[in-house]
Every structure is written in C-alpha cells, then in structure tokens.
Amino acid sequence: MHFVFFGNETVRNAGVRYRAVKFAERLRGEGHRCTLCLPSSVGLWRALYCNRPRPLKALYLLAVLLTRLAQLRHVLSANAVFVKGPLFPYGPPLLESMLRVLNPRILFDVDDAMWEPPAFVRSPFLRAVDYGWARKMTRIARHAIAGNATIADYLRGCGGCGVTIIPTCIDMDRHTQKTYSDRRPGAPVVLGWTGIRDNLGYLDAVHGALRDLARTRNIQLLVVSDGEYHPDGVPARNVPWTPENEIAVLQEADIGLMPLVDTPRARGKCAFKALQFMGVGTPVVLSPVGMNAEVIEQDVSGLRASTTEEWHDALERLIDDPARRERMGRAARERVANRYSFDAHLPRFRALLEAVAREQEPNPPCA
Numbered sequence: 236m237h238f239v240f241f242g243n244e245t246v247r248n249a250g251v252r253y254r255a256v257k258f259a260e261r262l263r264g265e266g267h268r269c270t271l272c273l274p275s276s277v278g279l280w281r282a283l284y285c286n287r288p289r290p291l292k293a294l295y296l297l298a299v300l301l302t303r304l305a306q307l308r309h310v311l312s313a314n315a316v317f318v319k320g321p322l323f324p325y326g327p328p329l330l331e332s333m334l335r336v337l338n339p340r341i342l343f344d345v346d347d348a349m350w351e352p353p354a355f356v357r358s359p360f361l362r363a364v365d366y367g368w369a370r371k372m373t374r375i376a377r378h379a380i381a382g383n384a385t386i387a388d389y390l391r392g393c394g395g396c397g398v399t400i401i402p403t404c405i406d407m408d409r410h411t412q413k414t415y416s417d418r419r420p421g422a423p424v425v426l427g428w429t430g431i432r433d434n435l436g437y438l439d440a441v442h443g444a445l446r447d448l449a450r451t452r453n454i455q456l457l458v459v460s461d462g463e464y465h466p467d468g469v470p471a472r473n474v475p476w477t478p479e480n481e482i483a484v485l486q487e488a489d490i491g492l493m494p495l496v497d498t499p500r501a502r503g504k505c506a507f508k509a510l511q512f513m514g515v516g517t518p519v520v521l522s523p524v525g526m527n528a529e530v531i532e533q534d535v536s537g538l539r540a541s542t543t544e545e546w547h548d549a550l551e552r553l554i555d556d557p558a559r560r561e562r563m564g565r566a567a568r569e570r571v572a573n574r575y576s577f578d579a580h581l582p583r584f585r586a587l588l589e590a591v592a593r594e595q596e597p598n599p600p601c602a
Contacts, residue, residue, distance in 0.1 A: 236314040237268040238588055241306070243320025245277045247478075249507060250346050253403050254382070255319040258584055261577060265585075270313070272306040274299040274322075299323065303330050310338040314592035318343040318376070325363035328371050335375050342591045343372045345390065346382035346403055348503025354496070355436035369393070377591045380584075382505035383526040389503075397596060401584055402526070403507045404577045410514035412568060413486035415561040423455040424554045427488025427517070429476065429508055432462025437501075440494040440522065444546035445469045452554050459484045485515045489560055490553050493521040494546070506530045510575050513537065513567035518560050520549045530575070536567040 240259045242251035251273070259269040275298060283295035303322050307330070310316050316338055322330040335341060350366050365371075373379060373395035381387035381400050390398045426445070428438060438458070446468040448454055456471040458464045459480070463473040474484060485491070491512025495501040502525035509519045509530055521527045523539040531537030538549040553560050573579065590597035 236589065236592055237270070237312055238262060238592075239270045239272060239309045239313040239316045241316070241318045241322055242271070242273045243322070243324070245273055245275060245280050247277055247280075250403070251319060253406070253507070254344055254346055255317065257404070257406060257577060258317075258581070261581055262585065262588075270309045272303075272309060274302060296323075296325070307334060307337060310334060313338055313340070315340045315342060315588045317588065318372070320344070320349075321365070321368050325360065325365070327365050328368055328375065331372065331375050339377065340591050340594060341376040342378050342380065342587060343369075343376045344380040344382075345369050345386050346505050346507075348386065348389070348500045350389065351498075351500040351503070353433055354498060354500050356433050377594070378587060378597050380587065383503070385502045385525050399583070399587060399597060401580050401587075402575050403505045403510065404580050405510050405514040405571050405575055407514065407572050407576045407578065409482060410485070410511065410571075411482065413516045413564070415516075415557070415564070418489075418557075421453075423453045423470065424489045425455050425457050425487055426490050426492055426550065427457045427459070427484065427512065428464075428492045429459040429484060429511070432460050435460060435462050435464045437494050437496060438464055438466070438492075440496055441492065441543075441546050442466050442469070443543045444550060447547055448550055448554065452551070454554060457484065457488055482515065485511055485517060488512065488517050489557075490550065491517045491519040493519060493527060495522040495524040495527060497522070497524045501525060509537070510571055513564075514571045514575075516561075516564040516568040518553060518563035518567055520546065520553070530570075531567065532570065534563075536563055536570045538563075 240255045242255045244251050246252055259271050263269050283291045300323060318341060349369055370393040373390055373393040376396055378396050379390050379398045381390055381398055382403055387398045387400050445456060449469050456469050458471060458473045459476050461476060493509040504525055506526040509521050512519050519537040520540055533539055540546040540549045587597045
C-alpha cells in the first residue's frame with residue numbers, strides 16, 4: 236500500500252519523529268510505500284524562522300505554504316493519508332479541506348492538548364493559531380489517533396469520527412540500556428530534564444525542592460534543551476539538544492525529572508520525556524498530571540510527587556540509594572518495552588491505516 240505521512244514540523248520535533256517518521260520507517264521495512272511530507276528542512280527552519288526577525292519568519296511561512304501545495308499531489312495515489320498536526324501553523328484547516336477533496340481517506344493524530352494555549356509562550360503569533368483545529372479535523376478525517384485518554388475524551392466529545400489511543404512510542408533499539416557502574420568517585424548525582432525551551436517553566440515547580448537538596452546533597456541539574464535554565468542555589472549544566480546526543484544525555488542522568496503544573500494543557504501531555512528516560516533504564520520522578528499518573532508503577536518503576544515536600548522526599552530516596560535507582564531503572568525499561576514501544580503498537584497503527592484505506596471503520600487489535 237501507499238501511505239502519505241504529513242508532519243507539522245521538522246524532524247527536530249519529537250512528535251513528528253516518534254509519531255510519524257518512525258512509523259513510516261517501519262512500514263517501509265514491511266514493504267509499504269511511504270511518502271513523508273514535512274513543512275521544510277531543518278536548515279531552512281534555522282535560517283528563516285528560529286529566533287529570526289519577523290520578515291524572515293514571513294518568508295519562511297510563504298515557503299511552507301508553497302511546499303504544502305506542492306505536496307498535495309502525493310495524496311492522489313495514496314491508499315491512506317496520515318496527518319500529524321496542522322499542515323500550516325496558522326489559520327483554519329484550509330489545506331486539510333483541500334486534502335479531503337483530493338483523498339478523503341485521512342487519519343489524523345493529536346499528541347497534545349492543542350485546543351489550549353501553551354503554558355509559557357508569549358507571542359503575537361498565537362493570535363493566529365486555530366485552537367479549534369482538532370475539533371474541525373474530526374469532521375474532515377475518517378479516524379483520529381490520540382496520544383492519551385485526555386486527548387481521546389476531548390476528540391470523542393467533538394463527534395464526527397472514531398478515536399483510538401496510541402501512546403508516543405519509544406524506539407527500544409535506539410534507547411539502549413544504560414550502565415550503572417561507571418560513576419566516578421565523588422561525582423554528583425545527575426538529575427536530568429529534557430525538553431523544548433517553551434517548557435522550561437515547568438522546572439520552577441521543583442526549584443524549591445532542588446534548592447533544598449543542593450544544600451545537603453552533591454547533585455547537579457542537567458538541562459538538555461534549545462534554551463537554558465539557571466536556578467538560584469542549584470548547580471546546573473545546560474546542554475543543547477541534538478539528535479546525536481539525545482540518547483547519551485538520557486543515559487547520563489541518574490534520575491529523570493518530569494514536573495508539570497496541573498493545567499488543562501499539561502493534562503494533555505503524553506509523558507514522552509519520562510518514557511524516554513525510562514526507556515534507557517533511568518528511573519523517573521514525575522508529577523502525577525494527566526498521562527504521567529499512569530506510566531509508572533509507584534516505587535517500582537518510578538516515583539510520583541505533587542508537593543515540594545514530596546519532590547524533596549522522592550528525590551532524596553533515589554539520590555541516597557544507587558541500588559534502588561538501578562532496580563527501578565531496570566523495571567522502568569521493561570515497562571516501556573511491554574507497554575510503550577513500537578513493537579507493542581505498530582500492529583495497531585498499521586491496522587488503523589489499512590482500515591482507513593479500505594474505507595472501513597477501524598477496529599485495531601489490542602496492544
């Protein structure tokens with residue numbers, strides 16, 4: 236079969252890589268023809284859009300629009316079309332409506348509470364974002380994939396099409412098991428956080444606990460991002476995220492952090508960064524918000540913490556007990572392999588595409 240995959244951002248975006256590109260790669264390996272359509276190259280995005288003045292951003296958006304119009308030709312021969320996020324970042328889904336005319340066999344994907352404004356972004360461009368995109372897509376597409384139950388409940392409430400939950404999957408071949416015995420004497424216990432700069436504000440929720448721990452424990456906060464975080468009273472090291480260091484920094488951390496603030500936007504998150512740490516065998520401490528509350532078994536594969544005191548206590552237990560860290564890390568990796576890996580969910584994803592291609596109501600096999 237021929238499947239066309241549309242991603243809403245470049246391959247630097249984790250959702251595009253793990254919810255579109257990697258599924259396309261696996262289906263190609265099975266003999267399917269998969270055409271990947273992204274808005275631009277990473278190089279063009281850097282040259283014209285990332286931290287660039289508004290005239291260059293406008294030029295980039297024009298280039299994206301022209302690229303999208305050209306890419307629509309691929310859908311004419313497709314058995315099914317997968318749409319990961321809006322084809323154009325601003326305005327209503329006009330391109331998606333054009334796509335429906337050309338090929339109505341559409342499956343769309345949502346992995347965030349995109350109907351809510353982002354938590355820490357302040358930009359005049361947000362006024363042009365269509366926060367109703369997901370709702371409108373339930374009337375355009377044949378079926379929807381939701382990254383978690385919160386998103387699925389929202390989409391089902393919109394009516395219009397069926398919804399299936401498939402979490403953001405971890406590539407277990409790439410997320411290899413870390414080692415636990417190569418620590419240097421006197422080295423700090425590394426607390427790792429990774430994410431885009433727009434989400435750095437979530438670290439403020441654990442700043443108090445980290446500051447208190449830094450007074451009595453030899454710790455270091457490792458922040459891997461396209462931005463930097465400099466908390467008062469906490470030794471921190473900022474490392475730019477790159478595709479090449481993605482796995483190494485997950486393994487370097489002794490403990491992974493995924494703090495969230497309980498907001499409608501945060502409840503839609505798919506716990507992906509926690510799953511990445513877990514996938515390499517790094518135990519995590521996380522806020523039990525949305526999907527975060529379900530990805531670990533408490534005190535087996537990770538720890539949940541809500542208040543400053545709970546964060547302090549949970550981190551202290553893991554900082555002081557390397558054996559516990561290893562035991563929980565190995566259990567976390569096993570949990571991810573069984574529940575949140577591509578091997579666990581590729582059959583369901585393939586079944587959805589094939590059902591849409593046959594213009595049938597999808598009934599994918601259970602994971």
